[in-house]
Amino acid sequence: MCDPNPVDGRDLPIGRLVPRTTRKTSKHDRQQLEASLRAVGLIEPLVVLQQGEYYEIIDGNLRYEVLQEMGVATVPCITYQTPPTNLEPTHD
Numbered sequence: 001m002c003d004p005n006p007v008d009g010r011d012l013p014i015g016r017l018v019p020r021t022t023r024k025t026s027k028h029d030r031q032q033l034e035a036s037l038r039a040v041g042l043i044e045p046l047v048v049l050q051q052g053e054y055y056e057i058i059d060g061n062l063r064y065e066v067l068q069e070m071g072v073a074t075v076p077c078i079t080y081q082t083p084p085t086n087l088e089p090t091h092d
Helices: 027-040 061-070
Strands: 007-013 017-019 046-051 054-059 074-080
Touching: 017 046, 017 061, 027 061, 054 061, 054 074
Parallel strands: 017 054, 046 074
Antiparallel strands: 007 074, 046 054
């Protein structure tokens, strides 16, 4: 049986990721996330939807923004070919 929505895990160049939305976050929240990323690394990969040669971030915008500020070149991502119907976004 063929999976109707194939999912793939891969490291993607940060320059090929595009945020779906932006939201304001406090400097404190960003600093806490950066400290966590520096201490233990990225535990939860970003969830993205492939859009041609780019990937739209559907979960993980804040992680993306902080990683970008940190100068990270590649980001672990869970990649969907079509929008997932059962995804519950986190609060980042």
